[in-house]
Structures are given as structure tokens and as C-alpha cells.
Amino acid sequence: xxxxxxxxxxxxxxxxxxxxxxxxxxxxxxxxxxxxxxxxxxxxxxxxxxxxxxxxxxxxxxxxxxxxxxxxxxxxxxxxxxxxxxxxxxxxxxxxxxxxxxxxxxxxxxxxxxxxxxxxxxxxxxxxxxxxxxxxxxxxxxxxxxxxxxxxxx
Numbered sequence: 001x002x003x004x005x006x007x008x009x010x011x012x013x014x015x016x017x018x019x020x021x022x023x024x025x026x027x028x029x030x031x032x033x034x035x036x037x038x039x040x041x042x043x044x045x046x047x048x049x050x051x052x053x054x055x056x057x058x059x060x061x062x063x064x065x066x067x068x069x070x071x072x073x074x075x076x077x078x079x080x081x082x083x084x085x086x087x088x089x090x091x092x093x094x095x096x097x098x099x100x101x102x103x104x105x106x107x108x109x110x111x112x113x114x115x116x117x118x119x120x121x122x123x124x125x126x127x128x129x130x131x132x133x134x135x136x137x138x139x140x141x142x143x144x145x146x147x148x149x150x151x152x153x154x
Contacts, residue, residue: 001114003122004146006077006102011035012145014136016083021051024086025065028078028101036076038103042069047101057090061133062123066102066116075104075115081132081141098123098132100145 011031018024029044046067050056057063078101085095100119104112122128122145131144 001111001118002146003077003118006075006115006119007079007142007145008035008076009139009142011077012079012138012142014081014083014138014141018080018082018084018086021086021088022048024080024082024099025051028065028080028099031078031080032076032101032103035078036103038069038072038076042071043067043103046103055089055091057088057094057096058120058123059090059092059094060124060126060129061085061094061097062129063088063090063096063099064102064116064119064123065099066104066112068104068106068108068112070106072103072105075102075108075111077102077115077119079141079145081136083136098129 025044025047029040032038032043033040047065050067056065080099082097085097088096135141
């Protein structure tokens with residue numbers, strides 16, 4: 001599994017219109033619906049439900065919201081670069097500007113965890129995050145994410 005399997009170029013955006021977690025999840029739901037045909041209401045509801053269990057802000061300006069969905073056949077990703085960092089109740093209390101969301105089938109089990117680990121490894125790489133923060137072009141953002149050495153699992 002690698003990020004090219006999870007992340008379509010059409011699911012990568014840079015945006016300045018996000019002012020809350022709920023608005024972020026709505027934007028992610030819109031992108032997932034447009035890019036993959038995922039039901040927007042279900043995806044937003046599932047993200048909010050998961051976030052209610054505990055914040056998915058992992059530190060250093062990165063959040064990894066994720067949810068399992070009923071009518072999904074394969075794991076899909078959405079990436080957002082926020083022009084204005086958002087409070088995400090992250091473990092280090094730092095606002096978030098890089099958000100990689102994952103949507104997995106309800107019964108994905110181990111595959112969901114592998115995808116989450118892959119995304120986490122990629123987003124922990126300081127040089128990748130620096131490159132992401134230095135770019136706003138969705139094509140460049142997609143290339144940085146999918147061409148990174150850590151974006152490929154063994």
C-alpha cells in the first residue's frame with residue numbers, strides 16, 4: 001500500500017475558508033464526495049463521531065482525522081493545507097495547518113490501521129511537512145505526498 005492508492009489528485013486542496021473543526025469536516029466531506037463519490041452526510045457525521053472520542057491532532061501542526069463508513073469499498077484519503085491554522089486540541093496544543101483525513105470501509109480492520117500508520121509516518125517527516133507548507137498548488141502538494149519515501153509501506 002502507498003499513498004498513490006489512497007490519495008487522488010482531486011482530493012488535495014489548499015484552502016483559507018476553514019474556521020472550525022466542523023467547517024473543516026464539511027470541506028473534507030465535500031472533497032470526498034467530489035473525488036470518490038463518498039456520501040457527504042455520512043462522512044461528516046462519522047468524522048465528528050470519531051473526533052468526539054478524542055482529538056486527532058497529532059502535533060506539530062498535523063491532524064489525522066479518520067472514520068469508517070458503511071458504503072465504502074476501499075480506503076480513501078483527503079488532504080487539506082490550511083492557509084490559517086486551526087485550533088484542533090492537538091496533543092502539543094499547537095494549531096493545525098496540515099490535515100490528512102482517511103475514510104475506510106466499516107470492516108477494513110487491519111487495512112485501516114496500516115493506512116493510518118502509513119499516513120502518520122509520512123506526516124511525521126519534518127522535511128515533507130516543510131515542503132507542504134511551502135506550497136499551495138494542489139498538484140505540487142499531491143506530488144510531495146505521493147513521491148515521499150515514507151509514503152510507501154514495505
